[in-house]
Amino acid sequence: MFKISTKSQYGLRAMIYLANCHKKISSLKSISQKEGISFDYLEKIISKLEKAGLIKAKKGAKGGYFLAKSPKKIKIGEIIRSLEGERGLVKCVTKKGIKCPLEKKCLAKNFWGKIQESLNSISNSITLADLIKK
Amino acid sequence: MFKISTKSQYGLRAMIYLANCHKKISSLKSISQKEGISFDYLEKIISKLEKAGLIKAKKGAKGGYFLAKSPKKIKIGEIIRSLEGERGLVKCVTKKGIKCPLEKKCLAKNFWGKIQESLNSISNSITLADLIKK
DNA sequence: TAAAAACCGACAATTTTAGTCGGTTTTATT
């Protein structure tokens, strides 16, 4: 019905993995092996998380990744956004040439808006820390 | 960040259109023109809605589509499900061969579960009637 | 009997997702 990409799923799992490591540095290899995620693909995901400032890297032998800040300070929404981009749930779709006649008061849009709000609200109120404490 | 397919967007708009017609029969052509949606594509969407029992058709000249029941009785969730299928938000993804070591207590899964619940709850509590009354 | 409509299945184009690969740079260790 609704669907979330493996990119986000992998990304969240990697973040949880790092959060459970308490600052200890982890190589991509170890994460990918423990989580059963393709090394090469995970690399691209991790790279986005890094660029978003959620994790940091140390290069060279014995290098690896670690969280850039405390799990308490990392909202799940940030993680997803950094992977999927900012695009909203819907962008109005109409055959080009035809302007949506309703535009300002589109009833469908109202509904999607509610869904969007709820998703934002949940994912911005839950932090990594919330997920790892039982 | 999250995304909804145009299929669902078109489908919802078509349903709203029909709901606003109060039982009056509408041809596919008229819906597609008024909403600016490709005739051929809309046909496939409408067909799913029909098979799901949400709308009914009358064949032949002067034929067309109309809601199978009162807008009050049609949940938005039903509409979306009939178009997108029942598949959940996530299915556990792991390289095959590797069983997810956590399975029962996967922390990521907990989160997706919450999101899923919220989506279900919203879309099953709002009806077509709610959308069209202002 | 002609036209308007729903109905149906096969196909095609486009986009997105998921993944691979080959290399470069950096750093710790020997």
Add this chain to the structure above:
DNA sequence: AATAAAACCGACTAAAATTGTCGGTTTTTA
């Protein structure tokens, strides 16, 4: 200084899903 382990990077490819298109068949009204 040399080697190996790691991050880093961009180009490419493969597969899947989405978004359509098309040609025909059936049904019904006028």
